[in-house]
Amino acid sequence: MDAVFKALADPTRRRLLDRLFAGNGQTLGALCAEARMSRQAVAKHLALLEAANLVATQRRGREKLHFLNPVPINEIAERWIGKYERHRVRALADLKKNLEGKSDG
Amino acid sequence: MDAVFKALADPTRRRLLDRLFAGNGQTLGALCAEARMSRQAVAKHLALLEAANLVATQRRGREKLHFLNPVPINEIAERWIGKYERHRVRALADLKKNLEGKSDG
DNA sequence: GTAATATGCAACTAATTGGTTGCATGTCAA
């Protein structure tokens, strides 16, 4: 879980996920093409995404194909974000009440 | 948006959000009580959460009260995670197809 | 006023991170 959050923390990695979302199963080379950094830098980011299980890979000859795995993101949405979201209205009301005037109750 | 992801990347900060979720409007001192680090370290984390708009604060005398703001988390869920989640089944099928055997089609 | 309490600010350190370069390995094509 922590690895997923950390992986999502970097804009470059989120962009890579976006690229895979746009076209799944891309090679490292293809993903490097539009990135303004070295191939090795991109490879490191992809390795991190793979470690976080956000990306699955498969070798095809000398190429490495990358596939988006939406499951961990879904888990975040369901398990962690949902926790707050469920109580969103109540928490907002609580916040508002406390910020606007505590004496009133 | 980036600030929110970065803020959520640290387990200590997620824990602080959990603490605020359990009891909203806590002071810095109260939040420090159960953390195994210095008050200043906690204060820094809270400042980051506040900068990311995940926490709102209010002064009461010499105390500083901290309130959970679930809105940015909700935005992530709706705007960014939803993008992947919506296509979850299709992406999974795609992934499976490509991993299990490409020759079959 | 004075002491205790609650927080703020700043300097410093250690660890992590994001990036680079150079070279090695493995695969495809002629």
Added chain:
DNA sequence: TTGACATGCAACCAATTAGTTGCATATTAC
């Protein structure tokens, strides 16, 4: 086999981050 292509590995560097300590400021209680 040889050369070109795609990726992997490792060392290194700069910037950021997470934590510390020390001191300053502001509020409450006596």
